[in-house]
Amino acid sequence: VEGNISVGKTTFLQRIANETLELRDLVEIVPEPVNKWQDVGPDHFNILDAFYAEPQRYAYTFQNYVFVTRVMQERESSGGIKPLRLMERSVFSDRMVFVRAVHEANWMNEMEISIYDSWFDPVVSCLPGLIPDGFIYLRASPDTCHKRMMLRKRAEEGGVSLEYLRDLHEKHESWLFPFQSGNHGVLSVSKLPLHVDFSLHPDIRDHVFYLEGDHMHSSIQKVPALVLDCEPNIDFSKDIEAKRQYARQVAEFFEFVKKKKEVPASKVGEEATKNGQPQVLLHHKGGLWVPEGNHFPESALKSLDFRRAMSFMPG
Template structure:
């Protein structure tokens, strides 16, 4: 019979890359695609753009009062699918997580885009998933084997605003600098000041304001830290 400890050994060491809209998470993921020991899971934006033919991401931005709850519910579901994705690789890198989905919900709560009762329903789902979907249990059960880490790509709102404008994703036309400031502050409260939500894992902060060449150097340092963890 396999002991629970042996089962834990077979789990991939999971890293979630977090940061504001346009902070460079996709570039970070691309860097890790070259390693054949790592499963790279990109955020399912394409799914959000085509829910049975409906672009939910676009609806959320064009009518946030009506569609924020629906959109965030679907985000939670699709993020859970990434968390529970089975992989035989020793490492798994995910773009965002159910944890950072809470940053968006928190902002929508503060700006009253979500009704109080909508927030309660989303948070109840969140709490249930955390307790039952086997996402962070390893951390809690065996504290000296850490199987999940968070990398925070900390980038100033002005920089992400310019990047977002350059990439010109059509749904994001209405995203203002003010909105990016709000999201930045919430990510900071959570991962930098570490005062907002419980931290799911140790956090590594990367300066996302740098040029691509400088970012690659930071990604390499980060890779060495991640790959050395398991040995």
């Protein structure tokens, strides 16, 4: 689950994914490891607070530690018994949104971002459990997110400006919901191909896109994203129908992704050829990349039990 600061990710996970009949027995909730960022080591350092207080000093340190905690969290949550894992944000929102933002703000210098990039790709290649089968993008305007942030009053966010939220919003949009015209330097997306022999439910048909583009990370090319409108201020404790509508959309998206994973790539290619359509490259199933020469000990390979549950990454 992806989205801007204060868009409503926690409410979405708690009120919709955790409290509705449609999702309660289907979904394992994995919240963002904020508590790990607020309490580091025996001296209880708060790296989140340090980053907001001195971003130029701590941007790289914070983003590095965020990645490490997401890896730890993925491993800790991989043994769940429910078929769907909904994770709050992912290593790709780190790379596509937050690292870009701090670099453009000159809080992360060229050497630091080169170091980040030098280990990001190899580590993600070795840990396919970090690669989601689909994204859910909770979409709201920066002004709405800013108002919600002011209401929740998280101590570390006191210095977060509306301008920063606007920058993060633009980066989320260019990644997960770009203009189809490709203007303004944003990435392009295409609607799901009609020739694939399974259909989207009408409730989500106009809200699901494949991610693609020259600047999209190769690991998430052609991964589907469900875009949900979170602009309205809905009281989910009272508006039960709205709550269930969101839950139904998530459940339908899960079924779609599940079916997509079950369709062999060769079959999709054959169908595309029959229909005169260009072949669609479906997202890989997360096979483990192993360096040439098999430098990993066998015991280490056996311990890498990735994807017991399908990995949806949240925002």
